[in-house]
Amino acid sequence: MSIEPQAVLITGARAPAALEWVRLFHAAGRKVYVCDSLKRFVCRYSRLVSGSAFVPSPKDNTEAFIEGLVGLIRKYRIALVVPTCEEIFYVVKYRNGLEAEGAAVFTDQLPALLGLHNKYEFIRMVEKNGLPVPETYRITSEAELRDIVAGSTVSQKYVLKPVYSRFASKVRIIERSAGGPLVQAPDSLSPDCPWVLQRFIEGTPVCTYSIAKDGRLFAHAAYESRYRAGMGASVHFAAIEHPAVLRWVETFVAAEKLNGQIAFDFIVDREGTVYPIECNPRTTSGIHLFAPGDGVAETVLLSARENGVMPLIQPPVGRSSMIGMMMGVQAVRLGVPWAARVETVRDMLRSRDVLIRFRDPLPFWSQLFSLWELFNMSRRRGVSLLEASTIDLEWNDDG
Incomplete structure (x- = not known):
């Protein structure tokens, strides 16, 4: 039986990108419902949503998260589920159960997603298809890292990052000339937590x-x-x-x-x-x-x-x-020439803020509530504010 997609459920609704989907689907004449494992998430405050819900953390309580989605699909007769953040991996892992409730899931199959998400396996996928790639290594020990970097006969820059990471939060740029000091490996580097070493490309x-x-x-x-x-x-x-x-x-x-x-x-x-x-x-x-x-x-x-x-x-x-708030920071940060500040302000004046809409103003102000909740989470878990923004839904080869 074919289902006319009338009601849409958007997950990961803390993100401004999820709010964009809310506005697009609402403009298309659909009822839009949203959910997140934060209690004060941005989309919750949009006047365009027909309903919002708190769901358990997909990473910390996957079974309860999926049960929450099933409950929302049944309650609102959801026909299309649109994951937006890394909860997508948990959603697609249990997509058969969601689709059994009559909801299509807007995503690829899990094997494809896992290959794309893994920063080393993605490069191998590209290479397999005959496309050029930067020189890339999977590193599991300090000895491997030093062997590769020390093998450079000329000055060379590399990018070092975890196989699973986001926002470039742990990216390191390393450069060593022949005979220079040894590179210090990240503390977390291990067979259980591999990193990717990639030749730095100028461009x-x-x-x-x-x-x-x-x-x-x-x-x-x-x-x-x-x-x-x-x-x-x-x-x-x-x-x-x-x-x-x-x-x-x-x-x-x-x-x-x-x-x-x-x-x-x-x-x-x-x-x-x-x-x-x-x-x-x-x-x-x-x-x-x-x-x-x-x-x-x-x-x-x-x-x-x-x-x-x-x-x-x-x-x-x-x-x-x-993202207006962050662009404002760019304009006033120390050490930036005045010409660059002026150019930043000009770009701000030409651009639309991703949150602000005259007829839907509350999401802009609600980001303060979201930031406060994330700040408290960062303190409880001992991580940065940026890491806290995804720690309860991120996928790091979690099986």
């Missing part, structure tokens, strides 16, 4: 966010990553046209026959070679570059129940969004 960072069905793209956004929170997530997103990157994404997605949401980070070198750095098989900030009139939500709803070729949707070049 222009480009990020993409795409949506696919059976290996064909039907939505794609590319944007340069000019403003970042440290070395991590972008806080400003301006749509660009990059044919070489688009061809790369189309080639890889088709080769792997991917479905759902796929986001990539690239470096494009001076010769124009596109090098993949990592992949996020979930919603990322690229969703902010789409507007209701683009038809992304309608196409997702259509793809949930039908097969066939759909035209590629792309945002117009120059459309931009920002």
Whole structure:
């Protein structure tokens, strides 16, 4: 029996990207419900949601989390579940039970997601398909790390990061010339916690966010990553046209026959070679570059129940969004030349804040409640505020 997707459930509703999905599906005429394992999450305060719910942590209490989703599917007659953060891995692991309740799950199968999420296995997937990759190693000991770095006959820069990580929160840039001091290994490096060592590529960072069905793209956004929170997530997103990157994404997605949401980070070198750095098989900030009139939500709803070729949707070049609070920090931080401050302010004036809407103002102010809850969680668990934002839903090869 085919189901007309009327009610949509969005999980991971703490994220501004989830709020973008709320607005897109609401504009498409659907009832939207949201849930999260935070009690004060951003989407809860949107006037566009028909209902919101607290669910247990998918990482710490997976069974209760899935039971919570099943209860919401039954209560609201949910026809489509859209995971947005790393809870996607727990959702897809138990998708058969959710689909048995009559809800389609907007994601690929678990094996594909796991390969894309693992920063080493992703590079091997790309290499298998004949696409260029940066020199990449899986490191499990200090001896392995030193052997590779010490083997450099010329000065060389490397990027060191955990196989499972997010926001570049633990990324290290290391450089050692021949005969230079030995590299210090991270304390957590072990066979149970491997890291990736990757040759540093000089070039222009480009990020993409795409949506696919059976290996064909039907939505794609590319944007340069000019403003970042440290070395991590972008806080400003301006749509660009990059044919070489688009061809790369189309080639890889088709080769792997991917479905759902796929986001990539690239470096494009001076010769124009596109090098993949990592992949996020979930919603990322690229969703902010789409507007209701683009038809992304309608196409997702259509793809949930039908097969066939759909035209590629792309945002117009120059459309931009920002995380306003973080862009404000960029404008006032110490040590930045005045010309750069002026340029930052100009980019802010040209961009739409991802939270602020005149007819839906509360999510912007509610981020203060969310930050307070995350601050308390960071203190309880002894982690940074950034790590606390995902610690209860992240997937680190959790079986």
